[in-house]
Amino acid sequence: MATAEEQQDPRIARISSAIRVIPDFPKPGIMFQDITTLLLDTKAFKDTIDLFVERYRDKNISVVAGVEARGFIFGPPIALAIGAKFVPMRKPNKLPGKVISEEYSLEYGTDIMEMHVGAVEAGERALVIDDLIATGGTLCAAVKLLERVGVHVVECACVIELLGLKGRERLGDRPLFVLVNST
Amino acid sequence: MFAAENGLKGDPRLQGISEAIRVVPHFPKQGIMFQDITTLLLDHKAFKDTVDIFVDRYRDMDISVVAGVEARGFMFGPAIALAVGAKFVPLRKPRKLPGEVISEAYELEYGTDCLEIHVGAVQPGERAIVIDDLVATGGTLSAAIRLLERVGAEVVECACVVGLRDVKGQSRLNGKPLYILVEPRQVCDYEYARVDFAENDDA
Numbered sequence: 001m002a003t004a005e006e007q008q009d010p011r012i013a014r015i016s017s018a019i020r021v022i023p024d025f026p027k028p029g030i031m032f033q034d035i036t037t038l039l040l041d042t043k044a045f046k047d048t049i050d051l052f053v054e055r056y057r058d059k060n061i062s063v064v065a066g067v068e069a070r071g072f073i074f075g076p077p078i079a080l081a082i083g084a085k086f087v088p089m090r091k092p093n094k095l096p097g098k099v100i101s102e103e104y105s106l107e108y109g110t111d112i113m114e115m116h117v118g119a120v121e122a123g124e125r126a127l128v129i130d131d132l133i134a135t136g137g138t139l140c141a142a143v144k145l146l147e148r149v150g151v152h153v154v155e156c157a158c159v160i161e162l163l164g165l166k167g168r169e170r171l172g173d174r175p176l177f178v179l180v181n182s183t
Numbered sequence: 184m185f186a187a188e189n190g191l192k193g194d195p196r197l198q199g200i201s202e203a204i205r206v207v208p209h210f211p212k213q214g215i216m217f218q219d220i221t222t223l224l225l226d227h228k229a230f231k232d233t234v235d236i237f238v239d240r241y242r243d244m245d246i247s248v249v250a251g252v253e254a255r256g257f258m259f260g261p262a263i264a265l266a267v268g269a270k271f272v273p274l275r276k277p278r279k280l281p282g283e284v285i286s287e288a289y290e291l292e293y294g295t296d297c298l299e300i301h302v303g304a305v306q307p308g309e310r311a312i313v314i315d316d317l318v319a320t321g322g323t324l325s326a327a328i329r330l331l332e333r334v335g336a337e338v339v340e341c342a343c344v345v346g347l348r349d350v351k352g353q354s355r356l357n358g359k360p361l362y363i364l365v366e367p368r369q370v371c372d373y374e375y376a377r378v379d380f381a382e383n384d385d386a
Contacts, residue, residue, distance in 0.1 A: 076259070093211075
């Protein structure tokens with residue numbers, strides 16, 4: 001299990017407190033972890049990116065895949081800093097070119113995630129990034145899309161892990177790195 | 184205004200950026216030559232050059248807010264914000280932002296849509312830029328400008344990777360300057376683009 005919190009990196013406390021919790025969004029009972037306030041704290045946002053960059057810069061990663069839409073906020077700065085490409089993983093009908101699709105389950109019903117054909121090549125080493133992991137359904141779909149075309153997913157990386165929703169379990173033996181845990 | 188007419192004439196980075204953008208004909212509907220920036224994001228040098236050009240322009244303009252329009256503005260805005268020391272503020276479609284928001288409606292070809300910003304994200308008097316991948320009719324960017332002005336920000340400029348010289352005959356949007364890196368390409372140039380995708384490979 002990998003979290004930066006365990007090593008007590010001094011930057012984590014400020015990152016954690018910059019995240020705003022919004023009760024009952026999008027529905028009653030959910031405590032929504034709002035990272036937009038983190039993006040307003042220039043030091044905490046920079047530290048967030050730096051923590052990921054420090055971890056991945058020497059791991060020969062050529063692909064950073066970011067899950068729509070909040071993965072688009074964290075992924076590109078990491079990709080730019082480590083010399084990787086950025087690949088957006090999107091909701092259906094957003095990507096204009098030929099795509100491959102992966103269906104995944106939601107609490108009620110299913111959704112679909114898409115990636116452009118040709119964006120990645122077999123044998124590339126990838127990171128998958130999103131702001132948060134809850135049940136792990138979205139991250140798992142992204143991982144599967146990449147694995148289907150022969151990419152090796154080195155790790156999934158999130159700012160926040162919501163404990164108790166078995167997201168880590170759903171990823172199986174694929175490594176997960178998070179900065180902050182929340183219950 | 185175009186970057187090439189504003190200090191970057193002949194800058195080789197602009198050609199690399201332009202060529203890295205893929206044109207997808209007839210998306211989302213017949214007649215539209217869609218400027219696909221996802222191929223730019225695959226070209227590390229061209230992507231970095233894109234961000235660097237914006238950063239070089241805005242780093243000494245006292246910008247404290249970079250507002251990015253969902254979703255492709257999210258791909259460019261944060262890297263710019265981090266480099267110039269500004270906050271990144273996402274401008275989102277309705278019901279995505281979890282806290283208290285203000286909304287601004289804008290017209291689509293058929294019907295209307297809405298852009299939202301979190302209350303409190305921006306303080307009155309802050310100097311802001313708005314970033315999106317592309318400007319077409321200017322409807323979305325105009326709504327973004329209005330939102331920021333409603334919360335008291337001063338919108339210094341709108342920045343786009345791709346755009347036409349004039350939006351509806353004007354080189355400004357709501358009186359604000361537009362800064363654009365490259366013009367849209369037409370598909371006849373596609374065969375010379377460096378990134379080659381298999382478009383209709385059903386084999």
